[in-house]
Amino acid sequence: MSSSVDTIRSLAEQEYKWGFVTQIDEDRVPKGLNEDIIRLISARKNEPQFMLEWRLNALRHWFKMAREEGAPKWANLKIAPIDYQAISYYSAPKQRPKLESIEDVDPEILRTYEKLGIPLDEQKRLSGVAVDAVFDSVSVATTFKGKLAEMGVIFCSFSEAVQKHPELVKKYLGSVVPHTDNFYAALNAAVFTDGSFVYVPKGVRCPMELSTYFRINAAETGQFERTLIVADEGAYVSYLEGCTAPIRDENQLHAAVVELVALDNAQIKYSTVQNWYPGDKEGRGGIYNFVTKRGKCLGVNSKISWTQVETGSAITWKYPSCILQGDNSVGEFYSVALTNNRQQADTGTKMIHIGKNTRSTIVSKGISAGFGQNTYRGQVKILKSAVGARNYTQCDSLLIGDKCGAHTFPYIEVRNATARMEHEASTSKIGENQLFYLRQRGMKTEDAVSMIVNGFCKTVFKELPMEFAVEAQKLLGVSLEGSVG
Amino acid sequence: MALLEIQNLHASVNGHEILKGLDLTVNAGEVHSIMGPNGSGKSTLAAVLARRETYEVTQGRVLFDGKDLLEMDPEEAACEGLFLAFQYPVEIPGISNAYFLRSAMNAVRKYHGEDELDAMDFLPLYKERMKLLEMDEQLMNRSVNEGFSGGEKKRNEILQMAMLEPKLAILDETDSGLDIDALRIVANGVNAMRSPKRGFLVITHYQRLLNYIAPDFVHVLVDGKIARSGGPELALELEAKGYGWAEENEQVLPA
Numbered sequence A: 001m002s003s004s005v006d007t008i009r010s011l012a013e014q015e016y017k018w019g020f021v022t023q024i025d026e027d028r029v030p031k032g033l034n035e036d037i038i039r040l041i042s043a044r045k046n047e048p049q050f051m052l053e054w055r056l057n058a059l060r061h062w063f064k065m066a067r068e069e070g071a072p073k074w075a076n077l078k079i080a081p082i083d084y085q086a087i088s089y090y091s092a093p094k095q096r097p098k099l100e101s102i103e104d105v106d107p108e109i110l111r112t113y114e115k116l117g118i119p120l121d122e123q124k125r126l127s128g129v130a131v132d133a134v135f136d137s138v139s140v141a142t143t144f145k146g147k148l149a150e151m152g153v154i155f156c157s158f159s160e161a162v163q164k165h166p167e168l169v170k171k172y173l174g175s176v177v178p179h180t181d182n183f184y185a186a187l188n189a190a191v192f193t194d195g196s197f198v199y200v201p202k203g204v205r206c207p208m209e210l211s212t213y214f215r216i217n218a219a220e221t222g223q224f225e226r227t228l229i230v231a232d233e234g235a236y237v238s239y240l241e242g243c244t245a246p247i248r249d250e251n252q253l254h255a256a257v258v259e260l261v262a263l264d265n266a267q268i269k270y271s272t273v274q275n276w277y278p279g280d281k282e283g284r285g286g287i288y289n290f291v292t293k294r295g296k297c298l299g300v301n302s303k304i305s306w307t308q309v310e311t312g313s314a315i316t317w318k319y320p321s322c323i324l325q326g327d328n329s330v331g332e333f334y335s336v337a338l339t340n341n342r343q344q345a346d347t348g349t350k351m352i353h354i355g356k357n358t359r360s361t362i363v364s365k366g367i368s369a370g371f372g373q374n375t376y377r378g379q380v381k382i383l384k385s386a387v388g389a390r391n392y393t394q395c396d397s398l399l400i401g402d403k404c405g406a407h408t409f410p411y412i413e414v415r416n417a418t419a420r421m422e423h424e425a426s427t428s429k430i431g432e433n434q435l436f437y438l439r440q441r442g443m444k445t446e447d448a449v450s451m452i453v454n455g456f457c458k459t460v461f462k463e464l465p466m467e468f469a470v471e472a473q474k475l476l477g478v479s480l481e482g483s484v485g
Numbered sequence B: 001m002a003l004l005e006i007q008n009l010h011a012s013v014n015g016h017e018i019l020k021g022l023d024l025t026v027n028a029g030e031v032h033s034i035m036g037p038n039g040s041g042k043s044t045l046a047a048v049l050a051r052r053e054t055y056e057v058t059q060g061r062v063l064f065d066g067k068d069l070l071e072m073d074p075e076e077a078a079c080e081g082l083f084l085a086f087q088y089p090v091e092i093p094g095i096s097n098a099y100f101l102r103s104a105m106n107a108v109r110k111y112h113g114e115d116e117l118d119a120m121d122f123l124p125l126y127k128e129r130m131k132l133l134e135m136d137e138q139l140m141n142r143s144v145n146e147g148f149s150g151g152e153k154k155r156n157e158i159l160q161m162a163m164l165e166p167k168l169a170i171l172d173e174t175d176s177g178l179d180i181d182a183l184r185i186v187a188n189g190v191n192a193m194r195s196p197k198r199g200f201l202v203i204t205h206y207q208r209l210l211n212y213i214a215p216d217f218v219h220v221l222v223d224g225k226i227a228r229s230g231g232p233e234l235a236l237e238l239e240a241k242g243y244g245w246a247e248e249n250e251q252v253l254p255a
């Protein structure tokens, strides 16, 4: 007879499946952070003067912050001190691919993406998704560019956008997340090396899902990418982001910035399945995922939706937010965050209501297992100008076992009496009675846990594009293995 | 060979002994009713047989279809054909009834090395059985038991039983909370499932269910032991005289 405890133990031995390292030649800059390094990075990337200035400005601000207050301390996280001078801020596969053709990409890198289940070969891709692949610091391939270009949609690496569309970059870069925003945003602005750029012109409904797949490969590097998505008037785009990293003993820093801009009647749907290496069972290694994501509903009737499934990383610190500036604009945040073993997550959102009749919806599902610590932190701010604003927040926590923790910090600030706010919260445990019920019907313990958790996350999963939803469900199952004892 | 053979079963919860030497034999094709005062151990017996891990067996032997039931974990017992209709069915938010039941059936099929049922095979059967229990088809897309009325939950248990077609079905107070029509419908569902290959253990407090499901045997459980056994007439006698009578007239019965 195998008791459920035994099954779970054997499952706990299962490893992170994305943890391999690809052997390729890298071109990297020396470790450390100073103005010369920034000049070097900017020169490697052949950037125009305005970009260099922008970076140096950010670096000076970051040094000031580092001297004065250091990294933010308000989050409910235990973070080992990070030596920012011990990181190499630029690592690129040596043979720089010509971005025009997949055939030019190092076959070793193509194989890496194949292994990750993200074939870059357009023939093999499901035709509904265009992919930009970012390997360490640079974008290595973007698929379906030609097809998108026919409709006027720009989807390329950030580096390429800087070269080919400097006017758009100049106009929108930092317009949603200025370098002064926070410590990690300042760092990112100084050192970011690549990322994705999307522009959807007026009235165009982007015909396929756009997707970026991030992979950290090199050791002792950080990944600092920057994504900028602009949906012009009446445009629509759905964007997906996925990520993995090899298993390494030391922690690696990932400090990304994502900016979204929606003009009048435009709509952006941004989905993330985050599966960075979480560290081992004792909490050694893993990615520090410190990310600033923000969208601005600049135009009337615009809409920005964030959907995230966060299962990886040793530490997650991220608050995808919406600034609801245009009248009648809508912000949404749907989140599943899972922490198992020694993982920590402090995540949530900010909804800033500025325009009239702006509406926001927040649905957060936190799952804690093992010794995992899961914090929801959300701010809803209704400014004086936001007549008739509405917010609905639902915040649920699920605990598996009794050594994990769930914490909820809602901040609500209302400066207009016409606002309508609704807040619901719950904390529950996977009950022995639920497990027994499913097992009595013949299901194995791990399938039962997975079913209960998937049910708990249902309202978020249904916001994900179909293909991603299936992946997210499977990922949740894998991440939970070994969680019931 | 008996379908279920319980010998001298002792079981405790949190160190309290609840079952104190229980003997019971159920043959295939038989319907046994278990009655007894609140707290006497009826649900405990059901939970022990379904291998709930919070219940510790301290003594005794249970053979289920010739196999040692006490060596099985809950999913094994279920896959071997033991079904428990819960006194308090559990809610599983976010999982539809149809998905849940198909997963259950496929778990059992997998255990027996059979092919999985796809939605096309499953749905017609599911709808047919729902009709038998006069259930609204809408229920199949709703989350398992979530927001169900008490009666709907009980009917849903019987629906699951009808789909899983177990060898032994244990019904724990499936009649409580049912209105008169629902009682008849559920009883019809159970009667439709009676077969020479299947056994039933029907836990109830009331004669009215037994009017529909005519049991072959009635047992009275008092303080963790079978205090009295008999035919259907025992239930009527109990209804007239109360449990006090059964306790006073404790008797030792042939197995």
Ligand SMILES: Nc1ncnc2c1ncn2[C@@H]1O[C@H](COP(=O)(O)OP(=O)(O)OP(=O)(O)O)[C@@H](O)[C@H]1O
Binding pocket: B013, B014, B016, B018, B036, B037, B038, B039, B040, B041, B042, B043, B044, B045, B054
């Ligand atoms: N998990 C538990 N922890 C502590 N005591 C328990 C537990 N489960 C059952 N008991 C106790 O065991 C005794 C028998 O309970 P059981 O539920 O088997 O009774 P029952 O015969 O089904 O009663 P009813 O007719 O009210 O359903 C009761 O005194 C009950 O309080």
Ligand SMILES: [Mg+2]
Binding pocket: B042, B043, B044, B087, B172, B173
């Ligand atoms: Mg009971």
